[in-house]
Amino acid sequence: MSEIYQDGxxxxxxxxxGEEDSPVKAKWIKKILEQNTLxxxxxxDVGCGSGRVIVELSQHYPKCKFVGYEISRDAFTICSKKxxxxxxxxxxxxxxxxHTTEVLLIIDVFEHVDDYIGFLRSIKDKARFKIFHIxxxxxxxxxxxxxxIRRVREKVGHLHYFxxxxxxxxxxxxxxxxxxxxxxxxxxxxxxxxxQRIMRVPRMACFSIHRDLTVRILxxxxxxxxxx
Numbered sequence: 001m002s003e004i005y006q007d008g009x010x011x012x013x014x015x016x017x018g019e020e021d022s023p024v025k026a027k028w029i030k031k032i033l034e035q036n037t038l039x040x041x042x043x044x045d046v047g048c049g050s051g052r053v054i055v056e057l058s059q060h061y062p063k064c065k066f067v068g069y070e071i072s073r074d075a076f077t078i079c080s081k082k083x084x085x086x087x088x089x090x091x092x093x094x095x096x097x098x099h100t101t102e103v104l105l106i107i108d109v110f111e112h113v114d115d116y117i118g119f120l121r122s123i124k125d126k127a128r129f130k131i132f133h134i135x136x137x138x139x140x141x142x143x144x145x146x147x148x149i150r151r152v153r154e155k156v157g158h159l160h161y162f163x164x165x166x167x168x169x170x171x172x173x174x175x176x177x178x179x180x181x182x183x184x185x186x187x188x189x190x191x192x193x194x195x196q197r198i199m200r201v202p203r204m205a206c207f208s209i210h211r212d213l214t215v216r217i218l219x220x221x222x223x224x225x226x227x228x
Contacts (some may be wrong), residue, residue, distance in 0.1 A: 045069065
C-alpha cells in the first residue's frame with residue numbers, strides 16, 4: 001500500500017476520508033445482501049476508512065458483529081471514535097491476521113494495492129461471502145480527456161483502472177465465484193463536483209436505455225460484486 005496513506009498526504013487531500021459517500025455505499029451493500037437473501041451475523045470491512053459504512057449498516061443489522069480493519073493511522077484516528085458495543089476497529093493488517101468472518105467488505109480498496117492479485121488471493125478464504133466495490137475508471141470519456149484518470153491517481157491513489165469486464169475477469173482470475181453484481185452510480189446519487197452534477201441528467205437518461213454502453217462511454221459508475 002502506498003505511503004500516501006501513512007504520511008499525511010492522503011489525509012491532506014481527503015480530510016473526511018470519503019465519509020460523506022458512506023451512507024449511499026451502505027445502502028448498496030444492504031441491497032445486494034437482500035437480493036441474495038443474506039442476513040449476516042458477522043461483517044468485516046477491510047480498509048474501512050472513516051468507518052461510517054459499517055456504522056450505517058449496524059443500524060439495519062443490530063444483531064450483527066462488525067469489525068473494521070484500517071492500516072492507516074490517520075484513518076484509524078477517524079474511525080476508532082465510532083466504536084460501539086457491536087463495532088470494533090483495528091489498526092492492523094487484515095492479511096496477516098487470522099481473523100475470519102461471514103461477510104467481507106472490500107469497498108474501493110484493491111485498486112490502491114500494488115499487488116492486487118496477490119491481495120485478492122490472500123483474503124479469499126477469510127470469509128464465506130465477499131462484497132467488492134470497484135471504481136470503473138476507464139471509459140471513452142476518461143480515456144479521451146486523460147485528466148480524470150490522472151486525477152484519481154494523484155488525489156485518491158488509484159494504481160489500477162478497470163472496466164466492468166476487466167473487474168469481473170480479475171475476480172475470476174483470483175479464484176472467486178461471482179454470484180451477483182450491479183452498477184452503482186455515485187456520480188448521480190452523491191455527485192461531488194460541478195461536472196458530475198452537469199452530467200447527471202445525460203447519464204441517467206442514457207443508462208435507462210442501455211446500461212453497459214452508458215457506463216462504457218460516459219463513465220461515472222462503479223461495480224458492486226458479491227462473490228464466494
